[in-house]
Amino acid sequence: MIKNYLKIAWRNLVRSKVYSSINIVGLSLGLAACMLIVLYIGHEYSYDKFHENADNIYLGETEITFGKDPIYMPYMGYSKGPESKQEIPSIEDYLRYKKNFENVTIQNPESPELKFSEDNFLFADSNFFDFFTFPLVQGNNGHVLKAPFSVVISQNIAERYFGGQNPIGKTFLYNDQYIFTVTGIAQNAPSNSSIDFDFVASISSMASMEEYKESLNNDYSDFTTYFSLDKSADPALVEGAILNIDSQKTGGEGDVNKKYLLRPLTSLHFGRDFANSRYIKIFPLVAILILLLALVNYASLSTARSTTRSKEVGVRKVLGAHRKAIALQFFFESALYTVISFVLGYFLCLTAQPFFFGLLDIQMDNSFLYAPQMLVSLVVLLILTILLAATYPAILLSAYRPMVVLHGKLSAQNSGASIRKFFTVFQFGISIILIICAIVIDRQMYFFRHVDTGVDRENIVMLPFSAAAGKHVEPFKQEIQTIPEVLQSSIAILPLYKGHNMMGVKSNTDDEMIFLPTLTVDENFISMLNLKWETPPIDSLLLNGRKTVAIINKMAIEKLNLEGNPINQKINGQYEINGVLKDFVYTSLHHKINALCLLVSKGGDESSPWAEYGGVVYAKIAPKSNIPSILQQMKAVYEKYDAEKPFEYHFLNETFDAQYKAEDRLTMIFSAFTGLAILIAVMGLFGLATFIALQRRKEIGIRKVLGASVKSVTALLSIDFLKLVIVAIIIASPVAYWSMTQWLQNFAYRISISWWMFVIAAIGTLLIALFTISFQSIKTATANPVKSLRTE
Incomplete structure (x- = not known):
C-alpha cells in the first residue's frame, strides 16, 4: 500500500x-x-556541558561596591580556593588558574625564528585536567603539572612550534627569561568551551617568577577560581560561607562592600559581556x-x-x-x-x-x-x-x-x-x-560609523610596547615621529576603545567612594585626537613642571559633585584638575558617556607609568600615505627598543568599529x-x-x-x-x-x-x-x- x-x-x-x-x-x-x-x-547552548561534572562546577566572582557602583570581578585571591575547601564541607574541590592580561612571548630555543606573541597562556593548579574534561593526547592527568616550569600544550601549538617532532621533553622560552618543559599534549579546546588555552603551565612556577610573587600573597589578585560542589549544596549558602572566612581573618569585621558570587559553569557563556546576546534570541x-x-x-x-x-x-x-x-x-x-x-x-x-x-x-x-x-x-x-x-x-x-x-x-x-x-x-x-x-x-x-564621537580617529595607528621599551619611551616616540609621513605622536597606557583603568575616588560632598574611569596619557594626547575643551587649562603646557595633572570631562563634574569652577580643585587630594574636556566617546556607543579623568603624565624614566606597565604609542599619519611602507619603518624603530614583544599595530578607527x-x-x-x-x-x-x-x-x-x-x-x-x-x-x-x-x-x-x-x-x-x-x-x-x- x-x-x-x-x-x-x-x-x-x-x-x-x-x-x-x-x-x-x-x-x-x-x-x-x-x-x-x-x-x-x-x-x-551546549557551552561547557561536555565536562563530566559540569552541573556542579561554579565560577567564583568577587563583587565590590563603591557607593552605587558595583564592580564584578571574575577572580579571587590565590589563597581563597584552598581556604574555602578546608572550611566548607560542601566544596569537594577547587581549581585556580591565572591568565595574563597581556600577551606573552614564546620561543622555541632550537628554532629561534619560531617566536610568537601568545594570548592563551594559563598558570593552573596541577588538577586542571582532572577537574575539567580536556583529554590529553600524551601525558598523565595527575602528573603533567606537578613540577614547577612544566607546561601542557595544545595540538595546534605542538604543530606550530615543533611540526612533526614529538614535543614531550622539549623546552619553551617564556618572555626571554624562563624555560618551561613540555610534559603533555592536550586536545584542542572544543569550540563550545568558555575556557580556551594553548599553554597550561604549573601554577607552582609562579613562586619562582619575580613578576608573580606578589600576586600569590594578594587577596585581591586575579586568579580565576572554580569550585566543585556537592550535588546537595546550596550555592547561596556557600557564597555566605566564603565571605565568613574573610570575617574570621579580620576578627569578625567583614567588608560590607564586598561579597562573593558563584556562577554555574554552564551559564558563563551567556554572561554579562556575551557579545552575541543581542541576537541569540532573535x-x-x-x-x-x-x-x-x-x-x-x-x-x-x-x-x-x-x-x-x-x-x-x-x-x-x-x-x-x-x-x-x-x-x-x-x-x-x-x-x-x-x-x-x-x-x-x-x-x-x-x-x-x-x-x-x-x-x-x-x-x-x-x-x-x-x-x-x-x-x-x-x-x-x-x-x-x-x-x-x-x-x-x-x-x-x-x-x-x-x-x-x-x-x-x-x-x-x-x-x-x-x-x-x-x-x-x-x-x-x-x-x-x-x-x-x-x-x-x-x-x-x-x-x-558616522556619528561625531568627539575624537578624530582617522589615520591614527597604535603601537603597543612592553615595560622594557617604556624605559626608553621618549626616544622611541621621537624616532616614530621622525618618519616623514607621521604628523604627530603621543603615548597612553592603553589603546583607546580597548579598556580603561578605574580609580577609587571620594566624592567632594560626602565620604561615599565612587569609581572614576581613568586613562594615563602624555601631554600630546589631547591635541592629537583633537579633543575639544569645555574649560581650557590656564597654561597651555598643562604640566608646568608637575609630574601628573588631571584633565576631566564634563560628566566627571557631576559624578564628583564638584561645585563652582573645577580648575585647581583636587581629586583625592592628589591630582589637581587643570582643565575640563567636552564629553567624548571613549567606550562603545551602547552605553552613555561616563565620567573620565585623563591623568596627564610626562617623562620616560623608570618611575613613569610606561616604564612600569608598558603602554601604547599613538602616531597620526598624513592622508594618502603609503601605509605598508610606514608600518615597515615603524617596525624597524620598534625592534630597536622592544626585543621582548613582537611588533603589532592597530588602527584607531578599526578598533572603534570592532566594538560593533x-x-x-x-x-x-x-x-x-x-x-x-x-x-x-x-x-x-x-x-x-x-x-x-x-x-x-x-x-x-x-x-x-x-x-x-x-x-x-x-x-x-x-x-x-x-x-x-x-x-x-x-x-x-x-x-x-x-x-x-x-x-x-x-x-x-x-x-x-x-x-x-x-x-x-x-x-x-x-x-x-x-x-x-x-x-x-x-x-x-x-x-x-x-x-x-x-x-x-
Whole structure:
C-alpha cells in the first residue's frame, strides 16, 4: 500500500514540474536556513556541558561596591580556593588558574625564528585536567603539572612550534627569561568551551617568577577560581560561607562592600559581556518565520491545485475508498516532497555552514555537526516539518464530496480562496517586517560609523610596547615621529576603545567612594585626537613642571559633585584638575558617556607609568600615505627598543568599529535571511499567479475576443494580488515598528525610526510583487485566445 502511495506521489511530482520545483526549492531553502540556525543555537547552548561534572562546577566572582557602583570581578585571591575547601564541607574541590592580561612571548630555543606573541597562556593548579574534561593526547592527568616550569600544550601549538617532532621533553622560552618543559599534549579546546588555552603551565612556577610573587600573597589578585560542589549544596549558602572566612581573618569585621558570587559553569557563556546576546534570541524567531514561510508556500500551492485533483478524489470515493485512505495517500505525497526538500536543504546547509559561522566569528568543530544531540534535533525538525506540511493538504483534499466534484460544482464553492488570501498576506507581511527591520539595523550601524564621537580617529595607528621599551619611551616616540609621513605622536597606557583603568575616588560632598574611569596619557594626547575643551587649562603646557595633572570631562563634574569652577580643585587630594574636556566617546556607543579623568603624565624614566606597565604609542599619519611602507619603518624603530614583544599595530578607527562586531554580523545575516524570505514569498506568489492565470484562461480568451487589451487583462490579473500585498503592508508596519523600537532600546545612542523606512519597504515590496505577477499576467494576456477557447 505504502509503495503504491509513493509511486503515485512520484508520478504527480514528475508530471507537475513547475509546481514541484517551486515547492521543493522553497521548502529546501527554508529548511536550510532553519538548520543553520538550529546548529548555531545548539552550539551556543551546549557551552561547557561536555565536562563530566559540569552541573556542579561554579565560577567564583568577587563583587565590590563603591557607593552605587558595583564592580564584578571574575577572580579571587590565590589563597581563597584552598581556604574555602578546608572550611566548607560542601566544596569537594577547587581549581585556580591565572591568565595574563597581556600577551606573552614564546620561543622555541632550537628554532629561534619560531617566536610568537601568545594570548592563551594559563598558570593552573596541577588538577586542571582532572577537574575539567580536556583529554590529553600524551601525558598523565595527575602528573603533567606537578613540577614547577612544566607546561601542557595544545595540538595546534605542538604543530606550530615543533611540526612533526614529538614535543614531550622539549623546552619553551617564556618572555626571554624562563624555560618551561613540555610534559603533555592536550586536545584542542572544543569550540563550545568558555575556557580556551594553548599553554597550561604549573601554577607552582609562579613562586619562582619575580613578576608573580606578589600576586600569590594578594587577596585581591586575579586568579580565576572554580569550585566543585556537592550535588546537595546550596550555592547561596556557600557564597555566605566564603565571605565568613574573610570575617574570621579580620576578627569578625567583614567588608560590607564586598561579597562573593558563584556562577554555574554552564551559564558563563551567556554572561554579562556575551557579545552575541543581542541576537541569540532573535535567530530562533527568524528560523521559525522562514520555515513558516516555506510551509505556507507549500500549503498555498497545494490548496490552489486542489481543484485539479478533486475529480480524482471523487472517483476514488465512488469506487469505495475511505477518507482515511485518501488522506493517507496525500499525506505520503506531501511527505515525499518534504523528505526531498530536507535532503536538498541539508546539503545546502553544509555548503553554507562555513560562510554562516564565519560571519558569526565561530570556529565550530566538525564533530559538533554530527554530534548525537544535533542529529536528533535535525530528525525532530524533519518530523515536525512533515507533520506541518502534510497534514493540512491531506485533510483538505480528502474532504471533497463526490457529488459536488463530479457535477463540476467545486469552483462555485471558491474552494480554499480565503485560505490562499490569508497565506499571501502572511508571506508578504513577514517579508515586509524583515525588510523594515533590515533597514533600521543598517541605519543604526551607519549612525555608529558616522556619528561625531568627539575624537578624530582617522589615520591614527597604535603601537603597543612592553615595560622594557617604556624605559626608553621618549626616544622611541621621537624616532616614530621622525618618519616623514607621521604628523604627530603621543603615548597612553592603553589603546583607546580597548579598556580603561578605574580609580577609587571620594566624592567632594560626602565620604561615599565612587569609581572614576581613568586613562594615563602624555601631554600630546589631547591635541592629537583633537579633543575639544569645555574649560581650557590656564597654561597651555598643562604640566608646568608637575609630574601628573588631571584633565576631566564634563560628566566627571557631576559624578564628583564638584561645585563652582573645577580648575585647581583636587581629586583625592592628589591630582589637581587643570582643565575640563567636552564629553567624548571613549567606550562603545551602547552605553552613555561616563565620567573620565585623563591623568596627564610626562617623562620616560623608570618611575613613569610606561616604564612600569608598558603602554601604547599613538602616531597620526598624513592622508594618502603609503601605509605598508610606514608600518615597515615603524617596525624597524620598534625592534630597536622592544626585543621582548613582537611588533603589532592597530588602527584607531578599526578598533572603534570592532566594538560593533555583533551588530555587523546581525546586519549581514539579517539581510541574507530577509532576501531569502522575499525569495520564498516571490516563488509562492509566482506559482499562485501561474495557477490562477491557468484557471482563468478561458475567461481571458473571451475578454480578448470581445476587445480587451493586454493592459486591461494584465491589470485584471494583478489587482487582486496587489490588494493583498497592501493589506500585508498595513498589518506588518506597526509590528515592525514595535519590534525595532524594542531592539533600539539596547543602545544609549540611537536613531529615530522614520516614515521613509516604511515607504521604501512598501514600494519595494509592491514593485517585487508587481514584477512577479506581471511576468505571468502578460504571458497569459498575450496568449492566442483561440487555443483556450477551441475546446468549448
